[in-house]
Amino acid sequence: MRSLIVILGAATLVAGLGYWLTPTQSHPPVHPEVLTAGAHAEQPVAPSVPGPVSHASAPALNAGIEAEQGQQVRGEFARDRRFQYLQRLQAEGGNLQQWVNELVQRCGAQKDACQTLLEQELEGYPDADFADRLRALLPRYLGYERAMSALVMSRDLSPRTRYQRVDALRTEHLGEADAELMFGQERAWADYRFGYEALLAKASSLSTGERLQALDRLRRQSWQDHYEALSDLEGRHGAYRREKEMLLLGVTDSRQREALADELRTRHFGEQEADIVGLREEELSLQQQQREGYQQARAELEQSMSARRNLMSEEAWQQQYQEQLRQLRRRWFSEPAN
Structure with missing residues (x-):
């Protein structure tokens, strides 16, 4: 996946695939209650009969047993958590x-x-067939990683074509079934993102409902x-952002745009939260207009000052340019920008 981001290049796909790069903790921390498992040993009662009887070694012996038992409980707890995580990925x-990376x-x-570590991770896994599948998959996945690091593609290729070549490389090394097991959700998301761009290109010919x-x-x-x-x-x-972009494409009337956006916000967030989202969007829109206005004014200033250089x-x-730049920032942002 690391190399996939570089290869894909397109910002829209990178944004979508960013989800899969979020690191997932395979070994959750042990719960504090588990760390304190085990009762404290009681102090031995002195014998009633006379004579030197020593029990000095009993507390240390009990403490050692408790420490060993606590360590075993912690190990079993961590193993169960690892298995639960893997079972969830297997079921989905x-x-x-995520797990293999x-x-x-x-x-x-x-x-x-890696094979040694895999054996440690799978020891006692309840689905023996799936464990064998992972054992067979790992060396092929390492081969795919090496092939990916050597893959070179022209920047002139479209993002869809580059992704298709990466996907073909996965199938070549892993086989279709294991490529789907490893990357099926990413495949589906990429298909959606590419399909969305194509749909957006023809949305102006559709009614709002059809979109x-x-x-x-x-x-x-x-x-x-x-x-x-x-x-x-x-x-x-x-979902709201994409549907809004789809609905407002080609709509120039400000009242119609706001009515469509307001209806969509209410549908996704409910009336109360929709108002909050709307206010935030207005704020972001004003900030964007401010940035664009400042950039345009600065470009005009630099063009004017270049003619006088x-x-x-x-x-x-330099003195005149810096002074006018400071005035420009004050005018657009109320205070000097760094």
Whole structure:
């Protein structure tokens, strides 16, 4: 995945795939209650009969037993958490690269070290067939990683073509079934993002209702078995932003634009939260207009000052330019910018 980001290049796809790069903790921290498991040993009661009887070794012996038991409990707890995480990825399908990437990073991508670590991670795993599948998959995945590091593609290729070549390389090394197990959700998300760009290009020929219907069909066709996971990935805000962009494309009347956006916000967030989202959007829009206005004014200032550069000394020119730049910043931002 590290190399995939560089290869894809396009900002839209990178934004979508950013989700898969979020590191996931395979070994959650042990709960504090587990760390304190085990009762304290009671002090031995002195015998009632006379005579020197020593129990000095009993507390140390009990403490040692308790420490060993506590360590065993902690180990079992950590193992169970690892298994639960892997079982969830196994059940979901299509996103196992999170788990494999983390393992490969820990073993330094060295074949023997990775196989040893994999055996440790899978010891006692309840699904023996799936464990065998991972054992067979790991060396092929390491081969794919090496091939990826050597892959060179022209920047003239479209993002879709570059992604298709990467996906073909995965299938070549892993086989279709294991490539889907590892990258199925990413495939579905990429298909959705590329499809969205294509749909956006022809949205102006559709009515507002047809646009949203087409976007919903695209989600279902692209995501298929991964619909729930990728719907959570897109979230309310992501879905709202794309639907808003789709609806407002080509709409120039300000009142109509605001009415469409207001209806969409209410549908996604409810009336109360929709008002908050609307106010935030207004604030961001004003900030964007301010930045664009300042950049335009600065470009005009630099063009004007360039024409006067040969008419005065460099020191006088720099002094005049910096003073006008400070005035420009005050005018747009109320105070000097750094």
